[in-house]
Amino acid sequence: MEDKLGVREFQDLIKEEFFHKDSGRGLARTFVWFSEEVGELARAIRYADKKAQGEEFADVLAWLCTLANLAGIDLEEEGRAKYGKGCPRCGSKPCKCKEAFK
Numbered sequence: 001m002e003d004k005l006g007v008r009e010f011q012d013l014i015k016e017e018f019f020h021k022d023s024g025r026g027l028a029r030t031f032v033w034f035s036e037e038v039g040e041l042a043r044a045i046r047y048a049d050k051k052a053q054g055e056e057f058a059d060v061l062a063w064l065c066t067l068a069n070l071a072g073i074d075l076e077e078e079g080r081a082k083y084g085k086g087c088p089r090c091g092s093k094p095c096k097c098k099e100a101f102k
Contacts, residue, residue: 007076014065027070034063 005013022030037059044052068075082088087095 007079008074010061011065011068011075014062015069018066019069022066022070027067030063030066030070034060034067037063 041056044056086093090097
């Protein structure tokens with residue numbers, strides 16, 4: 001059976017593997033790489049390419065972890081603090097915000 005990785009474990013894995021390279025690039029230039037990956041994910045979604053979607057979601061998550069590592073942010077801690085008690089706007093779990101989508 002495969003070990004499951006939580007957010008913190010995945011962020012640590014990415015840091016261990018890539019931080020030595022990422023820190024030389026810096027936060028601003030790394031954000032450009034992240035943005036490119038988001039664009040690739042958008043393309044995979046647009047063309048309903050499930051295989052590419054899986055790969056691009058993984059890449060976006062990895063680059064988000066890289067950005068957080070460079071900024072000294074623990075994604076699991078921040079995510080739990082902001083979303084762990086329900087919707088940050090209405091406080092409900094699940095969210096009951098009224099949103100207008102057109």
